[in-house]
Amino acid sequence: FGSATPVSKIVTGAMPVFVGSAFRVGLGALVLAPFAWRKRGEIRTLVRRDWLIVCLIALFGMFGFSALMLYGMKMVSGVVGAIVMSTAPAVTAAASMLFFGDSATWRKLTAIALAVAGVLLLQLGQGSDGGSASEMWLGAALVFAAVCCEASYTLLGKRMSEHVDPVLVAFLASALSVPLFLPFAVWQWADFDAAQVSAGAWAAAIWYGAGTLSLGTWLWYSGLAKAEGAVAAAFMGVMPVSALLLSYLLLGEEFRLMHLAGFGTVFAGVLLMSWEHARMEKKA
Template identity: 30%
Template sequence: MSARYWALIIFIGSIWGTSFLFNAVLIRELGPITVAAGRVTIAALVSWLLFFALRKPLPRDPMLYLKLGLLGVFSYAVPFTLFPISQAHIPSGLAAIINALLPVVTVLVSHYWPGGEKIKRHKAAGVVAGFTGAALLASPSLAAGNEHGELWAIAVCFAAVMLYAITLNVARSFKAIEPTTIATIAISGAALTSVPVALWVEGVPHIERIETWAAWIAIGVFCTALAFQLMYRLLPRVGTTNFASNTFVTPVVAVLLGVSLLGESIRPIHLLGMGVVFLGLLLIDGRILKIWRKPVSGTEVVSPR
């Protein structure tokens, strides 16, 4: 794979790492549903501008709008709400580390999904390592008796990851649809459903801080519209395995930003858990095993005489 594609993968991972910082800023003044509603609304507007700028044709099948709209609700609107809810109780860096479990959960969901990819031995080992890392991440909250709601917040964050994994498998049925069309209609469906719910539950937002507006625009334009448009274009060229490498970048960026700009702290057990999760990702990828086996397979065995 070319250096250009690796640079784009790192770029996308870095963008998604900043989304946890923006969520932490937004929940200081906005409710979690309002955060998600604004994010997908801004992203939908930018996506439609790109859609018409590229002169993409509108689909003629009414059912396609409904299906993609529902995909957007469960892959954007709901997870984008769950992450801010969790970040009210746990550091943004920890939320990003839990998000790094996505490839692990996706492998598990795909195994049981109709027509999905079955788990091989190295992927099974990766799933075990990944959930071991998740257990390490949750262990401080379990030891503390969940006094501060951390365990509950970790569960909410993991529910968002589970939704991502399920909708990734659902999205396979739309592989014949042009990527810009998928992203634009799905994000629009998320906006059309989340805005009324946000207004009903949390009311009209009252924003006083300039950083709230800046974070809202940034998370909508860059972390959602731009990132997902790039993702759908990059996937056919690099494959899902290579693209999943961005999960190595996302939590690192989120942890660094949370510690340096928000004054958050990450415990050593969290870093250990992140390391075990990364080990799981390497095992799922499989290439580390191939590299390890090459010298062994190329070594000539001489029998004793």
């Protein structure tokens, strides 16, 4: 999952947003299909409410996330995108408290505050040179909106995975999101020359769909089935670290102390949230 941020930067630099997004979910659905086929019997057990949730996951978790993420990454660096994306645990916790009635502990609230402070620290430290600054703020806002869509995917998917295999949910959501992307992808295809896309960019696009969406989903949920919730919560902290490091390695971006300050603040919130997850797991 951590590679999604820098890889999306490569994809959005090589192809139109909706073309890249449609390719991602289409390929993701194809790769997930063999795993979902084994669980096809569960489809008959889905009721109207389940299909509504799957459609919402397709709308927000697939369509909204991909489009907002790619448009946002056109305007910000991979490092900035990685740091904004690292607020996902805090945003998910906030949404869970707001919409699902989860308890608001001081650790959760502090983690949310640290996430916000880290992003603001990063943005304020980037300078204020007119148009580029306003574009960066807009890009960061779009990436943050993608984080909110990811939070909806996590929370809605959690509700579904209580009685439906998570990989089947991911496949259905990916497949249902393809028609949402197609009209926009066809529109953008007219000005797109696939022959001009480099082999490296195609490799990034393939990994964006087969790796971050399909393989990432399968590995994550397979691990959740075998590991305690506290262990999974702790490994959530690996995602933003890998996203940041891969932004430097894959994109060759310049290291700045402000990056370290912003990321350190956000990551402190991630660790605090992981601690809270571990504490709640033991308490349960």
